Amino acid sequence: MPILEDLKWRYSTKKYLDKTISDENVFIILESIRLSATSLGIQPFKVFIIEDKSVREQLRIASNNQSQITQASHVLVFAAWKHIDNNMIDAYIHLIAKTRNEELVSLQSFKNMIVQFVKEKNPSEILEWTSKQTYIALGKAMFCAASLKIDATPMEGFNATQVNTLLNFDIQGLHSSVILALGYRDATNDKLSHKAKVRRPASEFFESI
Numbered sequence: 001m002p003i004l005e006d007l008k009w010r011y012s013t014k015k016y017l018d019k020t021i022s023d024e025n026v027f028i029i030l031e032s033i034r035l036s037a038t039s040l041g042i043q044p045f046k047v048f049i050i051e052d053k054s055v056r057e058q059l060r061i062a063s064n065n066q067s068q069i070t071q072a073s074h075v076l077v078f079a080a081w082k083h084i085d086n087n088m089i090d091a092y093i094h095l096i097a098k099t100r101n102e103e104l105v106s107l108q109s110f111k112n113m114i115v116q117f118v119k120e121k122n123p124s125e126i127l128e129w130t131s132k133q134t135y136i137a138l139g140k141a142m143f144c145a146a147s148l149k150i151d152a153t154p155m156e157g158f159n160a161t162q163v164n165t166l167l168n169f170d171i172q173g174l175h176s177s178v179i180l181a182l183g184y185r186d187a188t189n190d191k192l193s194h195k196a197k198v199r200r201p202a203s204e205f206f207e208s209i
């Protein structure tokens with residue numbers, strides 16, 4: 001079964017080869033993120049592709065000196081919205097109207113629902129909710145990469161405050177949520193590349209009720 005083979009093939013890569021992912025494949029992975037489902041469809045995050053070498057060096061320092069940050073072909077930083085104001089909701093409602101050729105008035109009750117949903121949350125609940133959306137997209141990108149035989153490392157091992165400062169997220173109302181390194185495994189030097197997956201057995205992990 002190719003889907004399961006891809007999922008068994010992938011692992012969180014620690015060492016990467018100096019090999020660049022083609023533009024075409026980068027495009028596919030980025031599109032898999034953009035096409036990800038989000039709660040209410042509002043896409044409450046942005047994804048930054050860190051190309052600048054010196055920014056990568058500084059990002060590595062802010063990420064427990066993890067070498068994937070400078071070795072991998074591509075590094076994506078998922079940045080969750082820290083707040084959602086009426087302008088952001090309006091922009092989303094206008095995008096729906098334009099994309100689907102719908103009247104704004106027909107979207108009024110959906111807009112009211114979003115406004116109410118946001119109003120009921122405090123700032124930390126908003127950030128928790130927006131950050132969750134980034135993880136759905138992260139999973140999508142990891143699966144997409146595996147199906148293209150591209151390696152990936154999901155990364156939470158970084159200092160979010162330092163990353164927010166480095167990438168000017170604070171003034172943009174963003175918060176660094178998770179990082180994804182992408183590239184090609186260095187199977188000779190990455191001792192994890194040949195290790196078996198550690199997962200609890202299905203009999204323990206799943207339960208039918």
Ligand SMILES: Cc1cc2nc3c(=O)[nH]c(=O)nc-3n(C[C@H](O)[C@H](O)[C@H](O)COP(=O)(O)O)c2cc1C
Nearest residue numbers: 010011012013014066153154155156157158178197
């Ligand atoms: C949200 C998330 C954050 C992670 N953060 C890191 C990280 O900072 N550095 C790292 O080397 N691996 C990181 N990992 C990789 C996990 O250790 C790995 O997924 C887990 O051990 C299972 O192994 P596998 O992905 O190779 O199947 C992270 C994984 C996830 C899902």
